[in-house]
Amino acid sequence: MARYLLLRTGQATLVLWAAFTTAYVLLQLLPGDSILIKFQNPELGLSPQQIAEIRARYDGGASPLAAYATTLLGFLRGDFGYSVDTGTPVVERLAEALPATATLAGAGFLLAVLIAVVIAFAAGYSRTSWIRGALLAVPSLFVSVPVFWLGILLIQVFSFRLGLVPVIGGSEIQQLILPVLTLAVPIAAPIAQILARSIDRVQAQPFVPVVAAKGASRWWILWRHVARNAALPALTVAGLTFGELIAGSVVTETVFGRNGIGRLTEQAVNAQDTPVMLAVVVLATVVFVVVNLAVDVLFPVLDPRLRTAVA
Protein backbone atom coordinates (compact mmCIF):
# COMPACT_ATOMS: atom_id res chain seq x y z
CA MET A 1 0.00 0.00 0.00
CA ALA A 2 2.74 2.46 0.97
CA ARG A 3 4.63 1.68 -2.21
CA TYR A 4 1.52 2.20 -4.30
CA LEU A 5 0.88 5.53 -2.60
CA LEU A 6 4.44 6.64 -3.16
CA LEU A 7 4.37 5.61 -6.79
CA ARG A 8 1.09 7.38 -7.54
CA THR A 9 2.18 10.53 -5.71
CA GLY A 10 5.43 10.52 -7.63
CA GLN A 11 3.56 10.21 -10.92
CA ALA A 12 1.19 13.02 -9.97
CA THR A 13 4.10 15.27 -9.05
CA LEU A 14 5.74 14.54 -12.38
CA VAL A 15 2.57 15.42 -14.29
CA LEU A 16 2.25 18.66 -12.31
CA TRP A 17 5.83 19.62 -13.03
CA ALA A 18 5.39 18.83 -16.73
CA ALA A 19 2.15 20.83 -16.85
CA PHE A 20 3.85 23.80 -15.22
CA THR A 21 6.74 23.59 -17.67
CA THR A 22 4.49 23.25 -20.71
CA ALA A 23 2.34 26.20 -19.69
CA TYR A 24 5.44 28.24 -18.81
CA VAL A 25 7.11 27.57 -22.14
CA LEU A 26 3.90 28.27 -24.09
CA LEU A 27 3.32 31.56 -22.30
CA GLN A 28 6.95 32.61 -22.67
CA LEU A 29 6.75 32.14 -26.43
CA LEU A 30 4.30 35.00 -26.48
CA PRO A 31 5.12 37.39 -29.30
CA GLY A 32 3.05 40.25 -27.90
CA ASP A 33 4.87 41.48 -24.81
CA SER A 34 2.51 42.11 -21.92
CA ILE A 35 4.90 44.59 -20.32
CA LEU A 36 5.08 46.60 -23.52
CA ILE A 37 1.28 46.51 -23.89
CA LYS A 38 0.89 48.01 -20.45
CA PHE A 39 3.72 50.47 -20.21
CA GLN A 40 4.31 51.62 -23.78
CA ASN A 41 1.07 53.53 -23.65
CA PRO A 42 2.12 57.11 -24.64
CA GLU A 43 -0.11 58.56 -21.93
CA LEU A 44 2.20 57.13 -19.30
CA GLY A 45 5.09 58.99 -20.89
CA LEU A 46 7.73 56.44 -19.95
CA SER A 47 11.08 56.50 -21.72
CA PRO A 48 12.44 53.28 -23.25
CA GLN A 49 15.00 53.29 -20.46
CA GLN A 50 12.32 53.27 -17.79
CA ILE A 51 10.53 50.46 -19.59
CA ALA A 52 13.74 48.45 -19.64
CA GLU A 53 14.03 49.07 -15.92
CA ILE A 54 10.50 47.84 -15.32
CA ARG A 55 11.20 44.78 -17.41
CA ALA A 56 14.29 44.05 -15.35
CA ARG A 57 12.18 44.20 -12.23
CA TYR A 58 9.71 41.67 -13.67
CA ASP A 59 12.06 39.02 -15.01
CA GLY A 60 15.35 40.07 -13.51
CA GLY A 61 16.91 40.18 -16.97
CA ALA A 62 18.31 36.74 -16.33
CA SER A 63 18.84 33.95 -18.84
CA PRO A 64 15.70 32.02 -19.86
CA LEU A 65 16.73 28.96 -17.90
CA ALA A 66 17.46 30.95 -14.75
CA ALA A 67 14.12 32.78 -15.12
CA TYR A 68 12.39 29.41 -15.39
CA ALA A 69 14.16 28.10 -12.31
CA THR A 70 13.27 31.23 -10.35
CA THR A 71 9.61 30.95 -11.33
CA LEU A 72 9.49 27.24 -10.51
CA LEU A 73 11.08 27.78 -7.10
CA GLY A 74 8.68 30.67 -6.52
CA PHE A 75 5.71 28.42 -7.27
CA LEU A 76 7.02 25.79 -4.88
CA ARG A 77 7.20 28.42 -2.14
CA GLY A 78 3.74 29.74 -3.02
CA ASP A 79 5.07 32.90 -4.63
CA PHE A 80 3.48 33.23 -8.06
CA GLY A 81 5.09 36.53 -9.04
CA TYR A 82 3.34 39.78 -9.84
CA SER A 83 0.38 40.44 -12.09
CA VAL A 84 1.51 42.49 -15.07
CA ASP A 85 -1.96 43.98 -15.32
CA THR A 86 -2.45 45.34 -11.79
CA GLY A 87 1.03 45.07 -10.35
CA THR A 88 -0.25 43.24 -7.27
CA PRO A 89 1.06 39.82 -6.24
CA VAL A 90 -0.69 37.04 -8.16
CA VAL A 91 -1.26 35.20 -4.88
CA GLU A 92 -3.39 38.08 -3.62
CA ARG A 93 -5.54 38.11 -6.73
CA LEU A 94 -5.98 34.34 -6.57
CA ALA A 95 -6.83 34.43 -2.87
CA GLU A 96 -9.45 37.10 -3.52
CA ALA A 97 -11.06 35.12 -6.31
CA LEU A 98 -10.80 31.62 -4.91
CA PRO A 99 -13.56 31.50 -2.25
CA ALA A 100 -16.33 32.54 -4.66
CA THR A 101 -15.26 29.98 -7.25
CA ALA A 102 -14.80 27.25 -4.65
CA THR A 103 -18.35 27.83 -3.39
CA LEU A 104 -19.75 27.81 -6.92
CA ALA A 105 -17.78 24.75 -8.03
CA GLY A 106 -18.42 22.83 -4.82
CA ALA A 107 -22.16 23.43 -4.88
CA GLY A 108 -22.24 22.75 -8.63
CA PHE A 109 -20.46 19.45 -8.16
CA LEU A 110 -22.79 18.31 -5.36
CA LEU A 111 -25.86 19.20 -7.40
CA ALA A 112 -24.38 17.42 -10.43
CA VAL A 113 -23.88 14.24 -8.42
CA LEU A 114 -27.44 14.50 -7.12
CA ILE A 115 -28.86 14.95 -10.63
CA ALA A 116 -26.74 12.08 -11.94
CA VAL A 117 -27.81 9.73 -9.15
CA VAL A 118 -31.49 10.56 -9.68
CA ILE A 119 -31.28 10.00 -13.43
CA ALA A 120 -29.27 6.79 -13.19
CA PHE A 121 -31.37 5.23 -10.44
CA ALA A 122 -34.66 6.20 -12.00
CA ALA A 123 -33.45 4.60 -15.24
CA GLY A 124 -32.25 1.53 -13.36
CA TYR A 125 -35.53 1.18 -11.49
CA SER A 126 -37.88 1.89 -14.36
CA ARG A 127 -39.34 -1.06 -16.23
CA THR A 128 -41.14 1.04 -18.83
CA SER A 129 -38.87 1.12 -21.83
CA TRP A 130 -39.76 4.59 -23.13
CA ILE A 131 -39.22 6.21 -19.74
CA ARG A 132 -35.91 4.42 -19.46
CA GLY A 133 -34.97 5.48 -22.98
CA ALA A 134 -35.88 9.08 -22.27
CA LEU A 135 -33.87 9.10 -19.03
CA LEU A 136 -30.85 7.57 -20.71
CA ALA A 137 -31.02 10.19 -23.47
CA VAL A 138 -30.79 13.02 -20.95
CA PRO A 139 -26.98 12.85 -20.49
CA SER A 140 -26.23 13.21 -24.20
CA LEU A 141 -28.58 16.19 -24.30
CA PHE A 142 -26.83 17.69 -21.28
CA VAL A 143 -23.36 17.51 -22.82
CA SER A 144 -24.59 19.08 -26.05
CA VAL A 145 -25.82 22.25 -24.40
CA PRO A 146 -23.44 25.22 -24.42
CA VAL A 147 -22.94 26.22 -20.77
CA PHE A 148 -23.19 29.93 -21.50
CA TRP A 149 -26.44 29.47 -23.41
CA LEU A 150 -27.95 27.41 -20.62
CA GLY A 151 -27.10 30.17 -18.15
CA ILE A 152 -28.72 32.80 -20.34
CA LEU A 153 -31.77 30.61 -20.82
CA LEU A 154 -32.13 30.12 -17.07
CA ILE A 155 -31.86 33.88 -16.46
CA GLN A 156 -34.49 34.42 -19.12
CA VAL A 157 -36.94 31.90 -17.75
CA PHE A 158 -36.48 32.21 -13.99
CA SER A 159 -35.58 35.87 -13.67
CA PHE A 160 -37.40 37.63 -16.48
CA ARG A 161 -40.40 35.41 -17.21
CA LEU A 162 -41.25 33.90 -13.85
CA GLY A 163 -39.57 36.51 -11.66
CA LEU A 164 -38.46 33.81 -9.23
CA VAL A 165 -34.85 34.87 -8.87
CA PRO A 166 -33.87 38.54 -8.82
CA VAL A 167 -31.48 39.60 -11.60
CA ILE A 168 -29.68 42.15 -9.45
CA GLY A 169 -29.38 42.09 -5.69
CA GLY A 170 -30.94 39.24 -3.78
CA SER A 171 -29.31 37.22 -1.04
CA GLU A 172 -26.11 35.26 -1.47
CA ILE A 173 -28.11 32.03 -1.80
CA GLN A 174 -30.45 33.51 -4.39
CA GLN A 175 -27.47 34.64 -6.42
CA LEU A 176 -26.01 31.16 -6.32
CA ILE A 177 -29.04 29.16 -7.48
CA LEU A 178 -28.88 29.75 -11.22
CA PRO A 179 -25.08 29.66 -11.61
CA VAL A 180 -24.90 26.41 -9.65
CA LEU A 181 -27.62 24.86 -11.79
CA THR A 182 -25.89 26.03 -14.96
CA LEU A 183 -22.61 24.54 -13.87
CA ALA A 184 -24.14 21.28 -12.64
CA VAL A 185 -25.86 20.26 -15.88
CA PRO A 186 -22.80 19.47 -18.05
CA ILE A 187 -21.00 17.90 -15.07
CA ALA A 188 -23.95 15.63 -14.30
CA ALA A 189 -24.01 14.17 -17.81
CA PRO A 190 -20.91 11.92 -17.82
CA ILE A 191 -21.49 10.82 -14.22
CA ALA A 192 -25.09 9.86 -14.98
CA GLN A 193 -24.05 8.01 -18.12
CA ILE A 194 -21.41 5.88 -16.44
CA LEU A 195 -23.51 5.29 -13.34
CA ALA A 196 -26.50 4.12 -15.40
CA ARG A 197 -24.27 1.83 -17.43
CA SER A 198 -22.63 0.28 -14.40
CA ILE A 199 -25.98 -0.17 -12.65
CA ASP A 200 -27.09 -2.16 -15.69
CA ARG A 201 -23.97 -4.27 -15.55
CA VAL A 202 -24.28 -4.99 -11.83
CA GLN A 203 -27.97 -5.83 -12.16
CA ALA A 204 -27.09 -8.58 -14.61
CA GLN A 205 -24.89 -10.31 -12.03
CA PRO A 206 -26.05 -13.56 -10.43
CA PHE A 207 -26.18 -12.21 -6.87
CA VAL A 208 -29.12 -9.98 -7.78
CA PRO A 209 -31.62 -12.80 -8.41
CA VAL A 210 -30.30 -14.48 -5.25
CA VAL A 211 -31.10 -11.44 -3.12
CA ALA A 212 -34.47 -11.11 -4.85
CA ALA A 213 -35.21 -14.77 -4.13
CA LYS A 214 -34.55 -14.08 -0.46
CA GLY A 215 -37.41 -11.60 -0.63
CA ALA A 216 -35.71 -8.22 -1.03
CA SER A 217 -37.71 -5.52 -2.76
CA ARG A 218 -36.38 -3.91 -5.95
CA TRP A 219 -35.58 -0.66 -4.15
CA TRP A 220 -33.68 -2.51 -1.46
CA ILE A 221 -31.66 -4.42 -4.05
CA LEU A 222 -30.95 -1.29 -6.06
CA TRP A 223 -29.99 0.84 -3.10
CA ARG A 224 -28.25 -1.62 -0.80
CA HIS A 225 -26.62 -4.02 -3.22
CA VAL A 226 -26.40 -2.63 -6.71
CA ALA A 227 -25.56 0.96 -5.78
CA ARG A 228 -22.49 0.04 -3.77
CA ASN A 229 -21.09 -2.04 -6.59
CA ALA A 230 -21.97 0.45 -9.29
CA ALA A 231 -20.57 3.52 -7.53
CA LEU A 232 -16.89 2.93 -8.22
CA PRO A 233 -16.73 3.57 -11.99
CA ALA A 234 -18.89 6.64 -11.39
CA LEU A 235 -16.38 7.82 -8.80
CA THR A 236 -13.59 7.71 -11.38
CA VAL A 237 -15.62 9.75 -13.83
CA ALA A 238 -16.62 12.18 -11.11
CA GLY A 239 -12.92 12.79 -10.50
CA LEU A 240 -12.33 13.39 -14.18
CA THR A 241 -15.10 15.99 -14.34
CA PHE A 242 -13.09 18.39 -12.18
CA GLY A 243 -11.38 19.76 -15.27
CA GLU A 244 -14.76 20.51 -16.79
CA LEU A 245 -15.86 21.98 -13.47
CA ILE A 246 -13.11 24.59 -13.57
CA ALA A 247 -13.70 25.37 -17.24
CA GLY A 248 -17.43 25.61 -16.57
CA SER A 249 -16.76 28.08 -13.76
CA VAL A 250 -14.97 30.41 -16.18
CA VAL A 251 -17.99 30.54 -18.45
CA THR A 252 -20.59 30.60 -15.68
CA GLU A 253 -18.90 33.49 -13.88
CA THR A 254 -18.80 35.46 -17.10
CA VAL A 255 -22.47 34.89 -17.84
CA PHE A 256 -23.65 35.73 -14.34
CA GLY A 257 -21.14 38.51 -13.75
CA ARG A 258 -19.72 36.86 -10.62
CA ASN A 259 -16.20 37.55 -9.46
CA GLY A 260 -13.93 34.56 -9.17
CA ILE A 261 -11.19 32.58 -10.84
CA GLY A 262 -13.14 32.58 -14.09
CA ARG A 263 -13.34 36.36 -14.22
CA LEU A 264 -9.68 36.53 -13.30
CA THR A 265 -8.86 34.19 -16.19
CA GLU A 266 -10.85 36.28 -18.63
CA GLN A 267 -9.08 39.46 -17.51
CA ALA A 268 -5.73 37.71 -17.74
CA VAL A 269 -6.39 36.61 -21.31
CA ASN A 270 -7.54 40.07 -22.35
CA ALA A 271 -4.53 41.78 -20.78
CA GLN A 272 -2.10 39.03 -21.83
CA ASP A 273 -1.28 38.80 -18.14
CA THR A 274 0.95 35.75 -18.35
CA PRO A 275 1.87 35.39 -14.65
CA VAL A 276 -1.81 35.26 -13.68
CA MET A 277 -2.63 32.86 -16.51
CA LEU A 278 0.25 30.59 -15.54
CA ALA A 279 -0.95 30.55 -11.93
CA VAL A 280 -4.53 29.78 -12.97
CA VAL A 281 -3.47 26.93 -15.24
CA VAL A 282 -1.23 25.47 -12.52
CA LEU A 283 -3.94 25.86 -9.89
CA ALA A 284 -6.51 24.11 -12.09
CA THR A 285 -4.08 21.32 -12.87
CA VAL A 286 -3.19 20.88 -9.20
CA VAL A 287 -6.88 20.55 -8.31
CA PHE A 288 -7.47 18.07 -11.12
CA VAL A 289 -4.41 15.95 -10.38
CA VAL A 290 -4.92 15.93 -6.62
CA VAL A 291 -8.60 14.99 -6.90
CA ASN A 292 -7.81 12.14 -9.24
CA LEU A 293 -4.95 11.00 -7.08
CA ALA A 294 -7.35 10.95 -4.13
CA VAL A 295 -9.84 8.90 -6.15
CA ASP A 296 -7.15 6.39 -7.08
CA VAL A 297 -6.01 6.09 -3.49
CA LEU A 298 -9.58 5.79 -2.20
CA PHE A 299 -10.41 2.94 -4.55
CA PRO A 300 -8.88 0.12 -2.49
CA VAL A 301 -10.33 1.65 0.67
CA LEU A 302 -13.85 1.59 -0.77
CA ASP A 303 -13.62 -1.72 -2.56
CA PRO A 304 -12.25 -4.59 -0.47
CA ARG A 305 -11.79 -6.66 -3.60
CA LEU A 306 -9.01 -4.34 -4.76
CA ARG A 307 -7.04 -4.42 -1.53
CA THR A 308 -5.26 -7.69 -2.12
CA ALA A 309 -4.45 -6.79 -5.70
CA VAL A 310 -2.70 -3.63 -4.61
CA ALA A 311 -0.84 -4.85 -1.56
Place this chain on the structure above:
Amino acid sequence: MSGIRTGKLLAGKFHAGGLRLRTVGLRTVGLRTGRRRTGRPETGLVLAVLVIAVVVLWALVPGLFTAHDPIAGVPAEKLRAPDARHLFGTDAVGRDLFARVVHGSVHSLSGAFVAVTVGLLLGTLLGSLAGSAGGLLDDAIMRLVDVLLSVPGLLLALTVIILLGPGTVNVAIAVGVGSVAAFARLARSEVVRVRRTDYVEAAFGSGGRYPAVLWRHVLPNSLGPVVALAALQFGMAILAISTLGFLGYGAEPPTPEWGLLISEGRNYLATSWWLTTLPGAVVVAVVLAAGRISRSIGRGTE
Protein backbone atom coordinates in the same frame (compact mmCIF):
# COMPACT_ATOMS: atom_id res chain seq x y z
CA MET B 1 0.55 -19.46 -44.89
CA SER B 2 -3.00 -19.14 -43.68
CA GLY B 3 -1.94 -16.10 -41.69
CA ILE B 4 -0.80 -14.39 -44.84
CA ARG B 5 -4.03 -15.17 -46.59
CA THR B 6 -6.28 -13.82 -43.85
CA GLY B 7 -3.99 -10.85 -43.64
CA LYS B 8 -4.51 -9.99 -47.25
CA LEU B 9 -8.19 -10.71 -47.04
CA LEU B 10 -8.77 -8.53 -44.03
CA ALA B 11 -6.60 -5.74 -45.27
CA GLY B 12 -8.19 -5.95 -48.71
CA LYS B 13 -11.66 -5.90 -47.28
CA PHE B 14 -10.89 -2.74 -45.50
CA HIS B 15 -9.37 -1.03 -48.48
CA ALA B 16 -12.65 -1.28 -50.27
CA GLY B 17 -14.31 0.47 -47.50
CA GLY B 18 -13.78 4.12 -46.79
CA LEU B 19 -17.37 4.58 -47.85
CA ARG B 20 -18.63 1.38 -46.27
CA LEU B 21 -17.98 2.71 -42.80
CA ARG B 22 -20.84 5.13 -43.01
CA THR B 23 -23.38 2.67 -44.36
CA VAL B 24 -22.43 0.07 -41.79
CA GLY B 25 -23.12 2.65 -39.13
CA LEU B 26 -26.59 3.21 -40.52
CA ARG B 27 -27.53 -0.43 -40.81
CA THR B 28 -26.48 -2.15 -37.65
CA VAL B 29 -27.71 0.26 -35.04
CA GLY B 30 -30.92 -1.58 -34.29
CA LEU B 31 -29.11 -4.63 -32.96
CA ARG B 32 -27.66 -3.23 -29.80
CA THR B 33 -30.55 -1.09 -28.73
CA GLY B 34 -32.60 -4.22 -28.39
CA ARG B 35 -34.82 -3.55 -31.37
CA ARG B 36 -35.68 -6.29 -33.76
CA ARG B 37 -33.61 -6.17 -36.88
CA THR B 38 -35.88 -4.62 -39.43
CA GLY B 39 -33.25 -3.22 -41.80
CA ARG B 40 -34.81 0.15 -41.17
CA PRO B 41 -32.43 2.77 -39.83
CA GLU B 42 -33.35 4.38 -36.54
CA THR B 43 -35.25 7.62 -36.64
CA GLY B 44 -32.83 9.36 -34.30
CA LEU B 45 -29.92 8.65 -36.58
CA VAL B 46 -31.83 9.73 -39.69
CA LEU B 47 -32.71 12.99 -37.95
CA ALA B 48 -29.07 13.49 -36.95
CA VAL B 49 -27.84 12.98 -40.50
CA LEU B 50 -30.53 15.36 -41.74
CA VAL B 51 -29.53 18.07 -39.27
CA ILE B 52 -25.88 17.85 -40.30
CA ALA B 53 -26.81 17.78 -44.00
CA VAL B 54 -28.96 20.89 -43.66
CA VAL B 55 -26.28 22.79 -41.75
CA VAL B 56 -23.64 21.82 -44.30
CA LEU B 57 -25.95 23.11 -47.03
CA TRP B 58 -26.41 26.32 -45.05
CA ALA B 59 -22.67 26.77 -45.13
CA LEU B 60 -22.30 25.92 -48.82
CA VAL B 61 -25.32 27.65 -50.36
CA PRO B 62 -26.82 30.04 -47.79
CA GLY B 63 -28.68 31.88 -50.55
CA LEU B 64 -30.95 28.86 -51.03
CA PHE B 65 -32.32 29.14 -47.51
CA THR B 66 -32.71 32.83 -46.93
CA ALA B 67 -33.06 35.91 -49.07
CA HIS B 68 -32.24 38.32 -46.25
CA ASP B 69 -28.87 39.99 -45.84
CA PRO B 70 -26.99 38.76 -42.74
CA ILE B 71 -24.97 41.98 -42.29
CA ALA B 72 -27.13 44.87 -43.47
CA GLY B 73 -30.24 45.45 -41.37
CA VAL B 74 -33.55 47.18 -41.99
CA PRO B 75 -33.82 49.60 -39.02
CA ALA B 76 -37.59 49.87 -39.39
CA GLU B 77 -37.91 46.15 -38.68
CA LYS B 78 -35.77 45.92 -35.57
CA LEU B 79 -36.48 43.48 -32.72
CA ARG B 80 -39.41 41.75 -34.44
CA ALA B 81 -40.52 38.49 -32.88
CA PRO B 82 -40.31 35.38 -35.07
CA ASP B 83 -43.02 35.21 -37.74
CA ALA B 84 -43.43 33.85 -41.26
CA ARG B 85 -41.30 36.61 -42.80
CA HIS B 86 -38.52 36.47 -40.22
CA LEU B 87 -38.35 32.87 -39.11
CA PHE B 88 -36.06 33.63 -36.14
CA GLY B 89 -37.14 37.28 -35.70
CA THR B 90 -34.83 40.27 -36.15
CA ASP B 91 -32.11 41.82 -33.99
CA ALA B 92 -31.57 45.33 -32.63
CA VAL B 93 -30.51 46.78 -35.98
CA GLY B 94 -33.19 44.95 -37.95
CA ARG B 95 -31.07 42.11 -39.32
CA ASP B 96 -32.89 38.85 -39.97
CA LEU B 97 -31.66 36.41 -37.30
CA PHE B 98 -32.33 33.30 -39.39
CA ALA B 99 -30.17 34.72 -42.18
CA ARG B 100 -27.44 35.41 -39.62
CA VAL B 101 -27.62 31.86 -38.27
CA VAL B 102 -27.57 30.39 -41.79
CA HIS B 103 -24.64 32.53 -42.89
CA GLY B 104 -22.89 31.91 -39.57
CA SER B 105 -22.84 28.15 -40.06
CA VAL B 106 -19.83 28.39 -42.34
CA HIS B 107 -17.77 29.90 -39.49
CA SER B 108 -18.72 27.22 -36.96
CA LEU B 109 -18.36 24.35 -39.42
CA SER B 110 -15.05 25.42 -40.92
CA GLY B 111 -13.74 26.23 -37.45
CA ALA B 112 -14.74 22.80 -36.18
CA PHE B 113 -13.25 21.23 -39.29
CA VAL B 114 -9.91 22.95 -38.71
CA ALA B 115 -10.02 22.02 -35.03
CA VAL B 116 -10.70 18.34 -35.71
CA THR B 117 -8.05 18.26 -38.43
CA VAL B 118 -5.46 19.71 -36.06
CA GLY B 119 -6.42 17.28 -33.31
CA LEU B 120 -6.65 14.31 -35.66
CA LEU B 121 -3.35 14.91 -37.44
CA LEU B 122 -1.28 15.82 -34.39
CA GLY B 123 -2.98 13.27 -32.14
CA THR B 124 -2.84 10.38 -34.59
CA LEU B 125 0.76 11.20 -35.44
CA LEU B 126 1.79 11.26 -31.77
CA GLY B 127 -0.31 8.23 -30.88
CA SER B 128 0.80 5.99 -33.73
CA LEU B 129 4.39 7.07 -33.18
CA ALA B 130 4.13 6.11 -29.52
CA GLY B 131 2.33 2.87 -30.33
CA SER B 132 4.78 1.75 -32.98
CA ALA B 133 8.01 2.89 -31.36
CA GLY B 134 7.32 1.63 -27.85
CA GLY B 135 9.95 1.97 -25.16
CA LEU B 136 11.23 5.34 -24.04
CA LEU B 137 9.62 7.37 -26.84
CA ASP B 138 6.26 5.77 -26.09
CA ASP B 139 6.62 6.70 -22.41
CA ALA B 140 7.68 10.25 -23.17
CA ILE B 141 4.84 10.90 -25.62
CA MET B 142 2.18 9.37 -23.42
CA ARG B 143 3.32 11.37 -20.36
CA LEU B 144 2.97 14.51 -22.48
CA VAL B 145 -0.53 13.36 -23.39
CA ASP B 146 -1.27 12.87 -19.68
CA VAL B 147 -0.26 16.46 -19.09
CA LEU B 148 -2.52 17.69 -21.89
CA LEU B 149 -5.36 15.67 -20.38
CA SER B 150 -4.88 17.12 -16.91
CA VAL B 151 -5.09 20.76 -17.98
CA PRO B 152 -8.78 21.71 -18.35
CA GLY B 153 -9.64 22.04 -22.04
CA LEU B 154 -10.88 25.60 -21.90
CA LEU B 155 -7.80 26.82 -20.02
CA LEU B 156 -5.56 25.07 -22.55
CA ALA B 157 -7.48 26.77 -25.36
CA LEU B 158 -7.23 30.15 -23.61
CA THR B 159 -3.48 29.67 -23.13
CA VAL B 160 -3.12 29.01 -26.85
CA ILE B 161 -5.25 32.09 -27.54
CA ILE B 162 -3.00 34.26 -25.33
CA LEU B 163 -0.13 32.92 -27.39
CA LEU B 164 -1.66 33.26 -30.87
CA GLY B 165 -4.06 36.11 -30.23
CA PRO B 166 -7.81 36.04 -30.87
CA GLY B 167 -9.38 35.32 -34.26
CA THR B 168 -11.39 32.63 -35.98
CA VAL B 169 -8.49 30.47 -37.14
CA ASN B 170 -6.60 30.81 -33.86
CA VAL B 171 -9.68 29.78 -31.90
CA ALA B 172 -10.04 26.72 -34.13
CA ILE B 173 -6.39 25.80 -33.59
CA ALA B 174 -6.74 26.34 -29.84
CA VAL B 175 -9.73 24.02 -29.72
CA GLY B 176 -7.89 21.49 -31.87
CA VAL B 177 -4.91 21.45 -29.50
CA GLY B 178 -7.35 20.54 -26.75
CA SER B 179 -8.40 17.38 -28.58
CA VAL B 180 -4.90 16.16 -29.43
CA ALA B 181 -4.70 14.11 -26.24
CA ALA B 182 -7.90 12.14 -26.92
CA PHE B 183 -6.84 11.30 -30.48
CA ALA B 184 -3.33 10.36 -29.39
CA ARG B 185 -4.59 7.96 -26.72
CA LEU B 186 -7.01 6.28 -29.10
CA ALA B 187 -4.53 6.05 -31.98
CA ARG B 188 -1.92 4.51 -29.70
CA SER B 189 -4.25 1.88 -28.30
CA GLU B 190 -5.51 1.02 -31.78
CA VAL B 191 -2.02 0.72 -33.22
CA VAL B 192 -0.93 -1.47 -30.32
CA ARG B 193 -4.03 -3.64 -30.82
CA VAL B 194 -3.75 -4.03 -34.58
CA ARG B 195 -0.01 -4.62 -34.43
CA ARG B 196 -0.53 -7.79 -32.47
CA THR B 197 -2.88 -9.31 -35.06
CA ASP B 198 -1.82 -12.15 -37.30
CA TYR B 199 -2.16 -10.34 -40.57
CA VAL B 200 0.19 -7.57 -39.54
CA GLU B 201 2.76 -10.12 -38.47
CA ALA B 202 2.17 -11.86 -41.78
CA ALA B 203 2.77 -8.61 -43.62
CA PHE B 204 6.07 -8.27 -41.81
CA GLY B 205 6.79 -11.92 -42.50
CA SER B 206 6.29 -11.46 -46.21
CA GLY B 207 8.93 -8.77 -46.21
CA GLY B 208 6.97 -5.59 -45.53
CA ARG B 209 8.95 -2.58 -44.36
CA TYR B 210 7.79 -0.85 -41.26
CA PRO B 211 6.40 2.42 -42.69
CA ALA B 212 4.67 0.55 -45.53
CA VAL B 213 2.99 -1.91 -43.17
CA LEU B 214 1.95 0.90 -40.87
CA TRP B 215 0.42 2.82 -43.74
CA ARG B 216 -1.17 -0.09 -45.61
CA HIS B 217 -2.40 -2.31 -42.78
CA VAL B 218 -2.21 -0.78 -39.33
CA LEU B 219 -3.63 2.66 -40.03
CA PRO B 220 -6.62 1.62 -42.21
CA ASN B 221 -7.63 -0.99 -39.67
CA SER B 222 -7.49 1.45 -36.78
CA LEU B 223 -9.60 3.93 -38.66
CA GLY B 224 -13.10 3.06 -37.44
CA PRO B 225 -12.86 4.19 -33.82
CA VAL B 226 -10.77 7.19 -34.90
CA VAL B 227 -13.52 8.30 -37.29
CA ALA B 228 -16.08 7.86 -34.51
CA LEU B 229 -13.98 10.02 -32.21
CA ALA B 230 -13.55 12.61 -34.98
CA ALA B 231 -17.33 12.88 -35.36
CA LEU B 232 -17.71 13.31 -31.61
CA GLN B 233 -14.92 15.87 -31.45
CA PHE B 234 -16.55 17.73 -34.34
CA GLY B 235 -19.61 18.37 -32.19
CA MET B 236 -17.49 19.23 -29.16
CA ALA B 237 -15.44 21.62 -31.31
CA ILE B 238 -18.60 23.45 -32.40
CA LEU B 239 -19.51 23.76 -28.74
CA ALA B 240 -16.05 25.01 -27.75
CA ILE B 241 -15.82 27.44 -30.67
CA SER B 242 -19.18 28.96 -29.82
CA THR B 243 -18.05 29.27 -26.18
CA LEU B 244 -14.86 31.08 -27.17
CA GLY B 245 -16.87 33.19 -29.62
CA PHE B 246 -19.24 34.08 -26.80
CA LEU B 247 -16.29 35.09 -24.59
CA GLY B 248 -15.20 37.35 -27.45
CA TYR B 249 -12.03 35.65 -28.67
CA GLY B 250 -13.35 34.50 -32.03
CA ALA B 251 -14.78 36.41 -34.97
CA GLU B 252 -15.19 40.19 -34.90
CA PRO B 253 -18.70 41.61 -34.28
CA PRO B 254 -20.44 42.02 -37.63
CA THR B 255 -19.61 38.38 -38.37
CA PRO B 256 -22.63 36.18 -37.60
CA GLU B 257 -20.68 33.55 -35.65
CA TRP B 258 -23.08 31.51 -33.47
CA GLY B 259 -21.46 32.19 -30.10
CA LEU B 260 -21.20 35.86 -30.93
CA LEU B 261 -24.88 35.99 -31.92
CA ILE B 262 -25.86 34.68 -28.50
CA SER B 263 -23.49 37.10 -26.81
CA GLU B 264 -25.02 40.04 -28.70
CA GLY B 265 -28.52 38.89 -27.85
CA ARG B 266 -27.73 39.07 -24.13
CA ASN B 267 -28.46 42.79 -24.07
CA TYR B 268 -32.08 42.16 -25.02
CA LEU B 269 -32.83 39.27 -22.68
CA ALA B 270 -35.85 40.88 -21.05
CA THR B 271 -37.59 41.78 -24.29
CA SER B 272 -36.34 39.59 -27.13
CA TRP B 273 -36.00 35.97 -26.07
CA TRP B 274 -35.44 34.72 -29.62
CA LEU B 275 -32.07 36.47 -30.02
CA THR B 276 -30.36 34.12 -27.59
CA THR B 277 -32.65 31.11 -27.53
CA LEU B 278 -32.84 30.24 -31.23
CA PRO B 279 -29.14 30.38 -32.21
CA GLY B 280 -28.37 28.34 -29.09
CA ALA B 281 -30.99 25.76 -30.04
CA VAL B 282 -29.28 25.39 -33.42
CA VAL B 283 -25.94 24.77 -31.69
CA VAL B 284 -27.55 22.14 -29.45
CA ALA B 285 -29.13 20.41 -32.46
CA VAL B 286 -25.85 20.24 -34.37
CA VAL B 287 -23.84 19.01 -31.37
CA LEU B 288 -26.45 16.38 -30.53
CA ALA B 289 -26.51 15.21 -34.15
CA ALA B 290 -22.72 14.90 -34.29
CA GLY B 291 -22.76 12.88 -31.08
CA ARG B 292 -25.50 10.61 -32.39
CA ILE B 293 -23.65 9.92 -35.64
CA SER B 294 -20.45 9.30 -33.72
CA ARG B 295 -22.17 6.67 -31.58
CA SER B 296 -23.47 4.86 -34.65
CA ILE B 297 -20.07 4.80 -36.31
CA GLY B 298 -18.55 3.56 -33.07
CA ARG B 299 -21.04 0.70 -32.83
CA GLY B 300 -20.80 -0.18 -36.51
CA THR B 301 -17.07 -0.75 -36.33
CA GLU B 302 -16.85 -2.52 -33.03
